[in-house]
Amino acid sequence: MRKFLFATATAITLAAGAAGTPAIANPVLMISLDGLRPLDVIDAGKRGLKVPNLRAFMTDGAYATGVKNVLPTVTYPDHTTLITGVWPDVHGIGNNVKFDPLGKNYEGWYWYSSDIKVPTLWDAVHNDHKVVASLDWPVSVDNPSIDYNVPEYWRAFQPDDLKIIHALTTRGLPEQLEKAVGMPMAAMFAETPASDLARAKFASALYAQVKPEFMTVHLVSIDGTQHEFGPDTPQAHEAIETVDTAVGNLVAAARKAQPDVVVAIVSDHGFAPVEHDVNLMVPFIQAGLITIDPATRKITDWKAEPWDAGGSEAVVLKDPNDAAVKKQVADLLHKLAADPANGIAQVIDKPAIQKMGGAVEASFWVDFKPGYEGGRQLVSAMVTAGSIKGTHGYFPTHPEMRATFMIDGPGIAKGKKLGEIDMRAIAPTLAKVMGVSLPTAKQKPLF
Numbered sequence: 001m002r003k004f005l006f007a008t009a010t011a012i013t014l015a016a017g018a019a020g021t022p023a024i025a026n027p028v029l030m031i032s033l034d035g036l037r038p039l040d041v042i043d044a045g046k047r048g049l050k051v052p053n054l055r056a057f058m059t060d061g062a063y064a065t066g067v068k069n070v071l072p073t074v075t076y077p078d079h080t081t082l083i084t085g086v087w088p089d090v091h092g093i094g095n096n097v098k099f100d101p102l103g104k105n106y107e108g109w110y111w112y113s114s115d116i117k118v119p120t121l122w123d124a125v126h127n128d129h130k131v132v133a134s135l136d137w138p139v140s141v142d143n144p145s146i147d148y149n150v151p152e153y154w155r156a157f158q159p160d161d162l163k164i165i166h167a168l169t170t171r172g173l174p175e176q177l178e179k180a181v182g183m184p185m186a187a188m189f190a191e192t193p194a195s196d197l198a199r200a201k202f203a204s205a206l207y208a209q210v211k212p213e214f215m216t217v218h219l220v221s222i223d224g225t226q227h228e229f230g231p232d233t234p235q236a237h238e239a240i241e242t243v244d245t246a247v248g249n250l251v252a253a254a255r256k257a258q259p260d261v262v263v264a265i266v267s268d269h270g271f272a273p274v275e276h277d278v279n280l281m282v283p284f285i286q287a288g289l290i291t292i293d294p295a296t297r298k299i300t301d302w303k304a305e306p307w308d309a310g311g312s313e314a315v316v317l318k319d320p321n322d323a324a325v326k327k328q329v330a331d332l333l334h335k336l337a338a339d340p341a342n343g344i345a346q347v348i349d350k351p352a353i354q355k356m357g358g359a360v361e362a363s364f365w366v367d368f369k370p371g372y373e374g375g376r377q378l379v380s381a382m383v384t385a386g387s388i389k390g391t392h393g394y395f396p397t398h399p400e401m402r403a404t405f406m407i408d409g410p411g412i413a414k415g416k417k418l419g420e421i422d423m424r425a426i427a428p429t430l431a432k433v434m435g436v437s438l439p440t441a442k443q444k445p446l447f
Helices: 002-018 052-060 075-084 121-127 159-168 173-181 193-210 221-229 234-257 281-286 323-337 350-356 423-434
Strands: 028-033 066-068 132-135 148-150 214-219 262-266 272-278 290-292 299-302 304-308 312-317 344-349 364-368 371-374 383-385 405-408 420-422
Touching: 028 075, 028 234, 028 423, 052 234, 052 262, 052 405, 066 423, 075 121, 075 423, 121 132, 121 214, 121 423, 132 193, 148 173, 148 193, 173 193, 193 214, 193 221, 193 234, 214 234, 221 234, 234 262, 262 423, 281 290, 281 304, 281 323, 299 304, 304 323, 312 323, 323 344, 323 364, 344 350, 350 364, 364 371, 420 423
Parallel strands: 028 214, 028 262, 066 420, 132 148, 132 214, 272 371
Antiparallel strands: 262 405, 272 383, 290 299, 304 312, 312 364, 344 364
16 A cells, blocks of 8 residues: 555656646746847847846856747737747737727727736736736736736826826835835836836835745836837947846845745847838728728728738738638738838738737738838838838747747756747746646746
């Protein structure tokens, strides 16, 4: 009987290990550095970048040479994959901005966690009766599993937006953090390197106060700076180096509060320089697929409409089963793609979108060539001068879009190169570190 019980216990232990539940659980701090390219850390010396805190993860922990992310390679779908382990067609966050063909939603984003259709790491940790915290993470508004939540949200980038953020943040938390940090939360309300230093201070104060089992933090200035000035510019390098300082401060505070914390550094996408806007709405209007009021230049009706994602654009049909409109759109897109001046790399249809895990609403998807991005003009030439200097959103097959993953802490092998990984593997890996279950994730843990 003793032999039988021992064998049974051993089998249960092995089964638990196979399911990804370690014997010892560690808290996890996941810091997202929006727009950080992996080679800006791996080849920092060659690129003239001083990022000692990020470089330390390469020697003290494990790192990926690149992370293949999702369709499209934009912030909100990627961040949701980071905490769910599934593609957008499963988790439901198909873009940054919700599809709004008549402009009634005033470019509303996927801010609300109720739009996520699958369990998250927040849910897994909360359901295990452990403390969850988050600061400025996308798609986190009103998430019931985040015990201490400062969500990412804005509407007009005006002072009144700060009142909304206070209202959406866990009650009493803004006042507590402002007192601890000695500055107003307004210091975070920008996409500048200085605002990221402020975010790190608020995140450090929150971490020290609540000692969470899981905390997500989103730093944004690398992305904002590269949009404005382009990647590989002095301004971009300054932002990356400032964020490196912010990361160092936050990691030091977290390790002081909980020495056994495992820290994961992630990003959502890479970046490419931009020179041209492709105003895809223009040929759709000319083809009668979109109707606009000539006086107001507002859309009044539509049969098929592009859904902008920066370096790519989905195309949504009002009636996906309308064969005539579908053929008209297919013919139009392939005609446009045949002209090299239009900057279109490729056009894919519904079956190909499904294979890549893109938004279920899309019937077609247009991928632009690097150097081109989706424009927003309704009445203009189709291709115009670029309105920004850098972007992302291209298909994840572009090497420029690779994201970053580094991890360090107890139990993590030192100096381990993980090679190129699938973004969907990150959530189950962190679940395993924390000793919680995320069975809906589509990849196995990395180690």
